[in-house]
Amino acid sequence: MPYTTALRCKECSRESELLPVNVCDFCFGPLEVQYDYDAIARVMSRESIKNGPPSMWRYAELLPADPENRVDINAGLTPLIKADRLGKALGLNELYLKNDCVNPTYSFKDRVVSVAATAARDFGFDTLACASTGNLAGSVAAHAARAGIRCYVFIPADLELGKVVGAAIYGPTLVAVNGSYDDVNRLCSEIADRYGWAFVNINVRPYYSEGSKTLGYEAAEQLGWRAPDHAIVPAASGSMFTKIWKGLNELHDIGIISKPNTKMHIAQAEGSSPIVSAYDAGIKDIRPVRPDTVAKSLAIGNPADGYYALKVIEDSEGTGHAVNDEEIVDSMKLLAQTEGIFAETAGGVTIGVLRKLAAKGLIGKDEVTVAYITGNGLKTQEAVQDVAQTVNINASLRDFEDAIKAEDA
Amino acid sequence: MAKVRVRFTFASELIQEPIIWSLGREFELVTNIRRANVEEDQGWVVLELEGAQDEVDRGISWVTSKGVRVDPVPGDVIEG
Numbered sequence: 001m002p003y004t005t006a007l008r009c010k011e012c013s014r015e016s017e018l019l020p021v022n023v024c025d026f027c028f029g030p031l032e033v034q035y036d037y038d039a040i041a042r043v044m045s046r047e048s049i050k051n052g053p054p055s056m057w058r059y060a061e062l063l064p065a066d067p068e069n070r071v072d073i074n075a076g077l078t079p080l081i082k083a084d085r086l087g088k089a090l091g092l093n094e095l096y097l098k099n100d101c102v103n104p105t106y107s108f109k110d111r112v113v114s115v116a117a118t119a120a121r122d123f124g125f126d127t128l129a130c131a132s133t134g135n136l137a138g139s140v141a142a143h144a145a146r147a148g149i150r151c152y153v154f155i156p157a158d159l160e161l162g163k164v165v166g167a168a169i170y171g172p173t174l175v176a177v178n179g180s181y182d183d184v185n186r187l188c189s190e191i192a193d194r195y196g197w198a199f200v201n202i203n204v205r206p207y208y209s210e211g212s213k214t215l216g217y218e219a220a221e222q223l224g225w226r227a228p229d230h231a232i233v234p235a236a237s238g239s240m241f242t243k244i245w246k247g248l249n250e251l252h253d254i255g256i257i258s259k260p261n262t263k264m265h266i267a268q269a270e271g272s273s274p275i276v277s278a279y280d281a282g283i284k285d286i287r288p289v290r291p292d293t294v295a296k297s298l299a300i301g302n303p304a305d306g307y308y309a310l311k312v313i314e315d316s317e318g319t320g321h322a323v324n325d326e327e328i329v330d331s332m333k334l335l336a337q338t339e340g341i342f343a344e345t346a347g348g349v350t351i352g353v354l355r356k357l358a359a360k361g362l363i364g365k366d367e368v369t370v371a372y373i374t375g376n377g378l379k380t381q382e383a384v385q386d387v388a389q390t391v392n393i394n395a396s397l398r399d400f401e402d403a404i405k406a407e408d409a
Numbered sequence: 410m411a412k413v414r415v416r417f418t419f420a421s422e423l424i425q426e427p428i429i430w431s432l433g434r435e436f437e438l439v440t441n442i443r444r445a446n447v448e449e450d451q452g453w454v455v456l457e458l459e460g461a462q463d464e465v466d467r468g469i470s471w472v473t474s475k476g477v478r479v480d481p482v483p484g485d486v487i488e489g
Binding site for chain 2 (some may be wrong): 132136237283297
């Protein structure tokens with residue numbers, strides 16, 4: 001890790017050694033990786049990035065893990081698509097979609113897990129673990145398979161097994177835990193403390209979370225080395241939201257782009273929106289909630305980075321909005337039917353909030369806007385099953401022609 | 410012996426109750442507060458509980474039964 005210097009507590013600012021720990025020993029605040037940006041600025045340039053690998057690892061100097069040791073299933077450098085049809089529907093001329101549905105395990109989690117798995121290898125761990133109900137499980141199991149190390153995935157016992165087939169296929173040990181969501185949460189935290197494993201979003205979290213910065217770097221590179229005017233980002237813990245902002249600012253700090261004036265807009269589902277609720281109330285203290293939403297991948301009631309996400313909204317002069325289940329599903333359909341992208345429910349949250357921002361006139365029609373689509377719709381098909389309507393005919397040409405005449409009428 | 414780092418969230422009607430004091434009296438637990446905040450309608454405390462694992466579990470169950478929300482310090486760790 002040549003460019004990392006320390007872990008720093010986001011609360012008390014104490015610095016500590018780069019170890020697999022996620023909270024400050026002193027005040028139990030969250031830790032964040034620090035870098036030597038002067039040294040990075042000397043070696044990193046638009047040219048060096050362009051000549052790097054066609055994956056998120058082209059920004060290796062700004063990641064807290066050894067690229068020579070990387071666990072890489074080719075995450076990142078996903079398409080940034082100019083969304084003309086969706087833009088026209090919303091009255092936006094410069095709308096772009098960052099399509100992270102097409103990562104190797106079909107969600108943005110591959111970015112964070114690639115860094116976490118590499119850091120785990122750097123630290124000499126022989127087991128990768130996580131607690132998940134979907135996307136994270138699949139990504140952790142795939143990276144563990146690629147690295148050839150053991151993998152434990154903890155799931156609530158009442159989770160339908162179909163939800164974790166996308167992880168089970170890679171051969172992890174699946175541990176189904178009896179008890180409430182809170183019980184599973186607490187148990188995993190205790191296991192992470194007790195066992196010498198790399199729990200990607202617990203003891204390795206300071207490294208893991210840095211992977212999301214690449215969503216900011218890539219958008220800037222793909223826009224021709226500039227930050228967007230607006231970014232719309234779905235949020236569960238709020239980590240990705242804060243890291244995209246951090247990524248854009250880092251590119252500025254090392255002299256690669258001009259100072260970002262991006263308004264950061266956070267998107268949550270109404271049934272799990274503690275960050276947006278705090279934003280609406282004008283407070284910085286998050287009130288934990290019990291999630292109840294169709295957007296399962298965003299169902300975090302007690303978000304680790306909620307406070308910091310609110311700070312980013314404030315610093316960037318952004319906003320926060322929530323959408324209900326009906327708006328989420330409707331927005332998934334709109335995205336698919338205008339741009340050919342089948343996003344999971346979290347994508348419906350992003351597009352639902354984008355629609356609100358456009359309708360309220362909070363985005364100028366020629367302002368460059370990036371909406372982040374972070375997971376694939378094949379994972380949450382149950383949310384939109386009603387679209388599967390057929391035109392039923394007998395196997396005769398006449399029947400077919402009658403039917404399409406009726407359809408066209 | 411176990412050491413558990415937790416965050417207690419108190420609704421406003423519980424803020425004036427000496428719950429952490431009671432926790433140390435009623436159970437064989439050492440409580441060590443690291444950070445806290447009290448607002449108009451809610452308060453939270455980040456602390457470490459140290460004791461036998463069974464006692465930690467019993468203590469957390471008791472606190473929960475009093476209406477306090479107990480979370481791991483890093484927030485929710487089950488991700489989608």
